[in-house]
Amino acid sequence: MENHEDVHQDDLLERAVDAVLRDPTPDELPPDQVAQLVAIVRHAADQPYPITLIERIKNMKLRTKIAVAAAVLVAFVGLMSWLVPGGGVALALADVAEALNNVHSATWKTTQVVEVKGPQTRTITTSVSSMFLAPSHERTERTVEGEKSIDIYDGEKHKSICLVPAAKTAVVINLKNLPPTNPFGKTFQGLRELVANAQSGKAGKVERLGVQTIDGRRAEGFRIRVGDVEAKVWADPKTSLPIRIEKIFSAAPESRLVMTDFQTGVDLDESLFSLDVPAGYTVYTTEMDASKKPMACLADALKWAAEHNDGMFPPALRGEQGIGGIMQRADRTLAKKNGNNSLEVLKLHTDVPVNLGRAFGFLLALPPDAWHYAGKDVKLGTPNRPIFWLKPKNGAQCLVIYADLSIKEVSPEEAPKVPQSEGSPKQ
Amino acid sequence: MTDWEAVVSQHVGIVRRTVYRLVGNHADAWDCIQETFLEAVKIDRREPVRNWPALLRRLATVRALDLLRMRCRQRNRCSREADPAQAIGREPSPSRHAEASELADRLRAAVGQLPRRQAQVFCLTCFEQMTSEEVAGQLGISPTAARMLLCRARRRLQRLLEPLDGAREKDD
Numbered sequence: 001m002e003n004h005e006d007v008h009q010d011d012l013l014e015r016a017v018d019a020v021l022r023d024p025t026p027d028e029l030p031p032d033q034v035a036q037l038v039a040i041v042r043h044a045a046d047q048p049y050p051i052t053l054i055e056r057i058k059n060m061k062l063r064t065k066i067a068v069a070a071a072v073l074v075a076f077v078g079l080m081s082w083l084v085p086g087g088g089v090a091l092a093l094a095d096v097a098e099a100l101n102n103v104h105s106a107t108w109k110t111t112q113v114v115e116v117k118g119p120q121t122r123t124i125t126t127s128v129s130s131m132f133l134a135p136s137h138e139r140t141e142r143t144v145e146g147e148k149s150i151d152i153y154d155g156e157k158h159k160s161i162c163l164v165p166a167a168k169t170a171v172v173i174n175l176k177n178l179p180p181t182n183p184f185g186k187t188f189q190g191l192r193e194l195v196a197n198a199q200s201g202k203a204g205k206v207e208r209l210g211v212q213t214i215d216g217r218r219a220e221g222f223r224i225r226v227g228d229v230e231a232k233v234w235a236d237p238k239t240s241l242p243i244r245i246e247k248i249f250s251a252a253p254e255s256r257l258v259m260t261d262f263q264t265g266v267d268l269d270e271s272l273f274s275l276d277v278p279a280g281y282t283v284y285t286t287e288m289d290a291s292k293k294p295m296a297c298l299a300d301a302l303k304w305a306a307e308h309n310d311g312m313f314p315p316a317l318r319g320e321q322g323i324g325g326i327m328q329r330a331d332r333t334l335a336k337k338n339g340n341n342s343l344e345v346l347k348l349h350t351d352v353p354v355n356l357g358r359a360f361g362f363l364l365a366l367p368p369d370a371w372h373y374a375g376k377d378v379k380l381g382t383p384n385r386p387i388f389w390l391k392p393k394n395g396a397q398c399l400v401i402y403a404d405l406s407i408k409e410v411s412p413e414e415a416p417k418v419p420q421s422e423g424s425p426k427q
Numbered sequence: 428m429t430d431w432e433a434v435v436s437q438h439v440g441i442v443r444r445t446v447y448r449l450v451g452n453h454a455d456a457w458d459c460i461q462e463t464f465l466e467a468v469k470i471d472r473r474e475p476v477r478n479w480p481a482l483l484r485r486l487a488t489v490r491a492l493d494l495l496r497m498r499c500r501q502r503n504r505c506s507r508e509a510d511p512a513q514a515i516g517r518e519p520s521p522s523r524h525a526e527a528s529e530l531a532d533r534l535r536a537a538v539g540q541l542p543r544r545q546a547q548v549f550c551l552t553c554f555e556q557m558t559s560e561e562v563a564g565q566l567g568i569s570p571t572a573a574r575m576l577l578c579r580a581r582r583r584l585q586r587l588l589e590p591l592d593g594a595r596e597k598d599d
Contacts, residue, residue: 040465
């Protein structure tokens, strides 16, 4: 009976298959429909077609799919063992940001190496010791060529002093028009902002660097890129606090800054952060307007440079021929005339670097070809002669500084086309 | 660089027959034909195609089966009686009520209810007349697996076809 049923069902299926095969198929496609199909296929073949990962996996043979699945599983297990507490680190950049925000006091050391390229490339290495006391006090001590200087900053009073004990000189800077997020923040506050902005996606691209042993401690790394600045933050997965920070400024002059020896919860006396200038010091007090635009700062620095260069703008922005070189020569002249620790020298050492620092802090964070300098052989005050311009890539307005120091916005089409201009000169 | 005009002209007939056998109407067949060739474009970009007829028959079968399965799901969702003609959306024809045609429609609907791999193996073997080795090569499985899938497909189809046959016997 069962056999009979099987035979009957087989026969039925065969008849059904035969019926499908014998079912008449209508005539061939008409030529115009074939032509339409060819056009559709050709159009598709001409389109750029990025093959997605999912498509790749879908098109894999079963054996390959199994291999991929196994690899994914192994990677997942590895990741989990890495993330599970006790098996590795479970650190996110948000943890580092939070830990930094919770720090009340800290000390650390910073080494900065600047490579100044020229006929004779030279490297300048500076080492400083820093302290931080919440909410926003910072003290930095440095010794350059045997001369010690101390910078103290109070973020609440918006005031900074720089003391040189050996020379008994002090520069007091009063900051005004500071925005709510204080860009003047010194190292620790700057570090806080860098990490917080990167982890929240406000600024910078973040990339994990994995785990390394640094100074005998397990550390997890993050790379943060903001413009020409690359920062590597190595943090302890147990405390989420930094162990080592490396900052590389790829724009000229290339410099590398390394912060190490972090100690937190250190007992620091408030007197270390006093803004009172000791008796007997020569004091130069100045103001710094935080609302002043970087382009205005650059224009002021260029004006000063031209005034101290026979009325001609410097051939380059940086290096020996740049504003810094002119400043060094002016420094020697003033020191000879009025003495090393005179008010004039203090003024020079304060006003020009403040403008330059703000201008270059802005410019160096831009892509290398975003700005151009063309001040060589141009006299201060020459009308309608562009000496510097900033050309954003997104089609936004260009900012131009002219030789008469006026600053104008022009459309990208009207951007200066001075042949001898140099883009973001790397000297 | 693939000469698509030549590929389409030479093989559109094969694709059309393969698709029409399963979907049974012009509109659906036309959609499936286009999708088959568009899928072929993607594959051609990834790797050189050695056997266009075999590839296109496989792609056409897969596309047509996808359509059949979609109809099957829609039919189940609507909880309608399994009316073979409605299930495959067949266009009216003079032979509509002939037994062979009815059986063919019933098989099409039943194939749409098979698991995907079984349906592909069954169609390539029984409708496209490919050997187990050819089917295995097209689907990236072993010939043994192809034969096993075919065996399961046949058993399942036999069960799915049975009620109609039983009903006819009763009528008889």
